[in-house]
Amino acid sequence: MQHSTLPGNFPFRSKLSLKLLIEYWEQTIAQGNVPDFAKNMMAYLDDAPELRGPIEDFAIVEKHRTFINFLMSAVLPPANQDTERAAAILPFQFKSIYSTRAFDRTLDMKRIEEMVVTNFPDNHMTLGKTVKACLLILEKFYGCKLDMDKPILFTLRDPKTNLDRVYKVEISHQFCEIICTTTPKPIEKHVLKFLMEKIYDVDLWLQYIRPEDYEFQGFIEMRLIDVTEQEMLSSIKYDLLKKNAVVREESFSAIQQKLRSLFGIEEIKLGIAYMDASNNIILNNGSSQCWKSLADRPSDRPCDDYTGSVYERSWIEKRYVTVENLKEYPFPSKVEEALLANGINNILLAPLIDEGETIGMLELATSTPGKLNPVSAHKVENVLPMFTAAVKRVKEEMSTEVRALIQEECTAIHPSVQWRFFEAGVKLMNQRRHDEKAIMEEIVFKDVYPLFGLSDVRNSSIERNNAIQKDFQQNLKLAKDLLQKIYEQKKLPLVEEVIFKTEEQQQKINRGLASGDESNVIEFLKTEIHPLIQHFEEDDELKKHIVRYRAHLDPIFGVVYKRRKAFEEDLALINRTIGDHLDEAEVSAQEMFPHYFEKYKTDGVEFTLYVGSALVKGKPFDAFYLKNFHLWQLVTMVEIHRKMEALKPRLKNHLDITQLMLVYDQPISIRFRADEKQFDVDGAYDIRYEIVKKRIDKAHIKNTGERLTQPGKIAIVYNQAKVEEEYRRYFHYLAGKKLITGEVEDLELEELPGATGLKALRIQLAEPEKEFISNQKDDLLKDIEDALRLH
Template identity: 30%
Template structure:
């Protein structure tokens, strides 16, 4: 087999010993008779087989000239050290080892016949480019530091994975440009520096087989299992949510088994609760505690004897039990931790405190079912790994704050920063109860004497638009089915087809003249229960199959209906809500910077928002009514800006819908509390409930004595009940008129009484619009529509 077969590389590889033989030529001329004689002997062997100097690519020659190659390499592979050194002669980039030391051969033999030797972390995809960087260094003197550590992972006789680091000696390599090798210039080099991943560029500069590699490398291999195990422990501990990873503890056991060389070793953990003086179980997949056994938690003094208690928790030092059975007899079963280990069938163990400058955070427990394999001597291996374990536990404790936030999110939805401080205490109590196996309950959280603000930008006629879209879709679907049955009647005259056509015509008539709330459901059931089974039957008729295929291709797979116009409507609602909510969120950041307050918004057929401001929320003695008045003016201004933004982007929506904006004024302070079942704030008290009633119904209210809604497209409506509110908002309106946000057509209207609420009034005024952000002209709604359509 040729070594270059199935191998794309800038190298044409040849195994040769020319450079090594040149060293022997120099030694043969030296003054040391013994060295000179040996050198001449090596040169004589090489002279009889020219291919050893010239190089060869036929792998079979390695076997044919095995004796001669061994003689040439004898000084490099000392027979005296062959059982100690792990060493091979090899061909780079092909992972071909020959002339191996006895220790290397023995390691491979123990690994088993089915073991496949591979270099770990050798990037196969980058092999071509790495070979090019070697050429840059050897032939052009560009020292590109791409050195990376390479490893073998080889199991030992006990099945424990051991790690071997490979160091290459490339002193005996020659790299020679072939005739087809382009000369690399400084410009080429500069270009390559910024294009490591552009393999086509590298192949252009270094075409395949454009350089000859003649020689071999000496691989010096070292057992670095302990170092690699420590590194793997560090890697395993990096990252979040390890306790949820099913493979984490399995991998953790394997790493410690490599570190200690014990194939049945297991690792456990216990949390130390200093406040309660208890050990507690670490919750997570595969996590065990050998101190606790089956217990969830236990008093530290009930889990340890006096000596081991002081050793772990006061002196912060580890200890070992090399023979649990003997220790049990010596302690006369008075040492709780030894008794517990014996019950679990453990024969030897090491316990080490996980401690920092603040004290003990927990205990790591290493156990084996074999006596004496864990002892006070190899316990010292923990000295090198404990810093990483301590760091991981410290990070875990810090991440408890993130867990608190997660619990708040889970139990209370997304909590606004202004009130977050009130939830954190409850979250801490919740976590403690949950980990202790108790019933975790979030207690009531309320705020008193705060002022509410409510606003909405609502889609006008959304129900009518949805019904119209539904009628259009159902009409299209019914007509498509009607056409199929008419064609079916031509193929096969059956009265049942006529009956279906008659039923479809009735549905079509009802859609035009008598569309009801349940019409959509009835027709959907008709399609599913009556029509689809018949269509499946008719599908066997060749002439009808294309029409049935066309019908089903028009049906949406997710909702199983014709969903064209309704999808356009639904998509429009989603886009409106997304854009309006995004703008409101952006504006809210400005308002929070003025004075902190609670804010929440909801997406319905439009976007609603609640704001609450007051002393009990800010937790500071800084509240003044001026901040309330400022927030009211800000809200009114932002509602105008949202109206403008909406109509500037309306042409991008699939369906052209109108919106109407409303603000509700409530001038009395009230109390709110967080409703756990609804995961939102709501008002407290009977009187305060009036505010919620108005908020939910006012946008559907009529102007007193009419059938006209109080909200209207192109206008902003301000609902209130007190004369002082009217005076306040008239001042705001006048100010916004001066800034060309609002028109001059201010109306003062009375609202028809709502259930349990009377005496509401409203200010209503037209919004002034711009065609786009750069437009300096001002338009009423009607003018804007004319301009857009023009």
């Protein structure tokens, strides 16, 4: 907004005059509205003719002070001396000729420039007065009533309490007249409109309204209306709209100061904390003095710190809670003790509620009992929605920042353990505000139970190599046939030499596909044969043969890719079918008990599951849940077999799967490996589990040479006798449901490097019927749960 730099003095002439006030009294006396003493008033005025004209010497005012005070009773009733902040001042000059005691206690007119902060641009009082004077001139001499919509506000700070009070300034010009010393120059309508658009461009205004042509005579009545509460609330709302309003220390301090002025309590302390319900933790910004709970606890304190506290009451009941004296609060919790230790004796809590959910807590506190009470709560009601919005915005931004850190440090994290990474992410974010090189703390979960399963495509490497071999055999034969046709017509020795090389490649591929053969053949086709063929592409006699050859090539890879492509499509379909079923089954498993789950797709799908109380906040885990997961895994793998059987008619190749489970009933510890972005076992003892998991899919039955994993069967590897008893009970039930044949093989495995003494149970899966087990699973779990309760 443009405005000129005015000198300190008001540009228009201004003189004190009581003329209009005296005329008011004369009219009132003539109408008989005052008692008989009015005649004495008129006699007094007859003896003091200097009061009727402009008064330039203020000694005249002091000489007639008592009489002038009486005249002013028409403007400012004496009964309001101690309640109404009002004064009569020279037109547009801060020089008082009369004021109430309440006004004098509030504002010292001699120090107004240093005491008052206005809402004029750059706190420019002269600018505001000049614009107002111009508007009054327009109204009187041009018939244009153009009021300024913006009210005039004075903000005064009490030097003793350091608190601000805000007053709306109401101005009355009833006893002020404007004298024009010349004929006013006309101002066109479009100019008036332009002037209003440039309301604070005083240089422009004074080109059309010249100060030397006008003089203000009389006095102005000025009233101060206390609007501190409204303005502080409005200002707080505006501050809370700014980004990071409750995080940046300077904005937080400004809001706290305005709340102090709003309540009129200089010692009020402000605190804010919010809860991340999805991660089950309460957070605040421990990196600075702002956005911090007044209990001054660690920034990642868990929710149960608040159990039984006044905070919990306010949080659950979603209402204001005020404690006027914490020392008298019955049954104080750790939080109340912490508040008292920090010198807080009086507290008001207001929950921040978003769509029915409490997302945070606003705290106001003092050291003096009773200063904040239930009546105080209404003062913050109007700003609570803005605090809620500000906290919600910061929460979302902070969550985004933390999740970006987690993504940077850890990639994607399974939802079940996201709460722990979020805690670590908040710590890291706060640490990096002070130390850019800070790293994320190590994340370890102790005493968790692993479950491992594998559905592997049988002989996938052999099937893939066979497909590649047949594709190359066809490709080389087609290439040789085409080259021979070229040679028959062109008789070029170079073509004959390439035919010889092609025959060599054929012989090598016919013997089998060795390491490196795949890349060698592709390179030979693309660097030797295809450039040669391209040379004869425009030959009319050879073109149709070349087109026929190229019709057999894959448009993307440029070689014959028919059998390999069919195998890869089959493999992708199998993996997708198994993976989708695992994802679907995983949803119901999470409902049983939250846990960590991950799966990997290669030539088949393997999955690992970790379950235990360490992975979940506030939920105990016991053997009952573990047995449920053992059963869930077994049922899931039975269903995978049945889905695979239903899939076989759609496959282009004769592919099958083998299935394996590892039952490890001893708890282990897992640690997140930041370098590998995944969980791994932690410690020398637990590494045995990882070794067994990586090697059992190649295990053979002892003294037979037979592979443990076989199509149509599920192998369960274990090393504890109690596992066998548990699973045989499950087998008995599954056999009763005709899901397995009832035949159970009890096997001992050959020793593997780092894994000895392993045993296995192997079951034969029954031929699938039309109805899948998924409809029976709930009944199955219920039966097992009932059986577990009896033991």
